[in-house]
Amino acid sequence: MAQFGELEAAIMDAVWAAGKPLRVREVLERLSRDPEPAYNTVHTVTEILHRKGWLSKEKDGRAFRYGATRSREDYVAGLMGEALAVAENRTATLARFVQQMPHGEAEELHRLLDQAVAREASK
Structure with a gap:
């Protein structure tokens, strides 16, 4: 298992702290980074975490919600x-x-x- 990169860790921290699945926009709002990463960057890294098996992905209207699959x-x-x-x-x-x-x-x-x-x- 590889250690998370900096943005991966920040995204996982946001999802773990929320305790529920979040939309990418909600993840972005919870990140306390300066400068704030672009929406597309957060979306891309969230998708990578999903492909790695760390986040689930469920349809929510036109968007998706991502939830932690492991603690x-x-x-x-x-x-x-x-x-x-x-x-x-x-x-x-x-x-x-x-x-x-x-x-x-x-x-x-x-x-x-x-x-x-x-x-x-x-x-």
């Missing part, structure tokens, strides 16, 4: 998996990552790992 968490998890894939020693990399976590996040990770182990054991 921001799915995206970040994919990036983390990609980062681990290039690690020479995954265990050491994970250990270093966990050591850098704030205490509360490390405890939450521990709880999630316990749940995953219990789920696997019950299969």
Whole structure:
């Protein structure tokens, strides 16, 4: 999975924040970029995200609405998996990552790992 480009990330942020499908014009209105990109540029990048499988596309009158098909968490998890894939020693990399976590996040990770182990054991 490739990391989003700058405009792709801004478009996905707008759709994720909306929590519902948006028209290209609505996406453009939610972008806080200077200079503001052209409508056609946003439309083109939105179509690219649709072809990549990140956005759904549904007809709405003469226009289309684009909605997220995957969550921001799915995206970040994919990036983390990609980062681990290039690690020479995954265990050491994970250990270093966990050591850098704030205490509360490390405890939450521990709880999630316990749940995953219990789920696997019950299969």
